[in-house]
Amino acid sequence: MADKYANLCLAITGINANDNPGPGMAVIRSLKESFGAGLRIIGLSYEPLEPGIYLRDHVNKTYQIPYPTEGANALLERLTYIHQQEKLDLIIPNFDSELFNFIKIAPQLMQIGIASFLPSHQQLAVRDKVNLKDFGLKHGFYVPADHKLYTIDDIKKAADEFNFPMVIKGKFYEASVVYTMDQAIKAFHQLNAAWGVPVIAQQFIKGTEINIAALGDGKGNNTSIVAMRKLYITDKGKAWAGVTIKDEKFIELGNNFALATGWKGGYEMEIMSNEDGHLYILEINPRFPAWIYLTAAAGQNQPGALVKMALGDIVEPFDDYQAGKLFVRYSWDHVTDISDFQQFSVFGEL
């Protein structure tokens, strides 16, 4: 019997493999490992310098898509056009900021034959940074205290409660550990300009940074959980190297989250393990992380499993993975011709 996955056409966002990479290229790598080189990969890109556009060994063709601020209708219209050209089987969005629109149009996409495997808007909202503390209180998770910042006065109130250092976070992305009021005000203005308000001030928790990548089945269970300890962290707080680790308490935490939310799709828990061994949830990202290929390397290929689940197949939960799988990220100057850049910039396709 022919492998029904071998010739799928899959659309992937987040192909900005830069110094703060989106997960797209790692998702593609995992999918090719799972289903072979016969997959047709369609990149969906917002800007003409996202590296994945030019990595033709990995991405067969890339289309520009409208920014989330242009709304769900613009996205649906563009994807309908792309579908007419490519006959897409499935879309895997990989950016937090685009998920609201993708979730909104998921039923229409399904009607025209494009599958996805996404959380609901409600699930998306409960783990939002703005709501995370309340979510933790309701379900018994350790979550650092926070303040929503709309003005400079709010920063002073947060500093009075948390003292320094504290963490200043953007609504969608980026975070800074600040040690003085001047640094806090500067971070507030930068993050407000980039992502709008509220900016979030979070209590600083000292400890070991651990990330958990997981795949929820939408019924209160996880199909996969893999934990990773960051070994090298960039100035943006991203893991540049890490190693898989295995402890029952990480599995339990992920399972409790899946049970509390009924999460459907990939997600990442950013955890700080403090000196008492308490696992504080710093953030929950509603999509696969950029290090997702490590799950495949450790024996639980989460993007591969997601594709099967999105297409309606039953995937038995993974029960083990290899601890001690280490990744070291690297950068590489990919060379292409200006004509490729021109083609994408002018026509939105390459």
Place this chain on the structure above:
Amino acid sequence: MKIKSNIATSENGFIFNPATGDSFSGNAMAAHLLIAMKSGKTGHEIKKDILDKYDVGADQLERDWEDWMIQLKEANLLETEG
């Protein structure tokens, strides 16, 4: 005191704790001791082997053994008692 069962050790003295991601590099003697501990030998048996094999006094060995245990405990590599 026993080494945690999940701790990975190698003959060249590298130690990896798969629950925490901590890793350590030990010297040749550390590697020797870890392998002996993981094999199930008691502290008494390991110390006797050392006294038989190396030119070291019992008092000195006892002090060094206590220091070794403190290092293992601080590194969170020993089974929790009780």
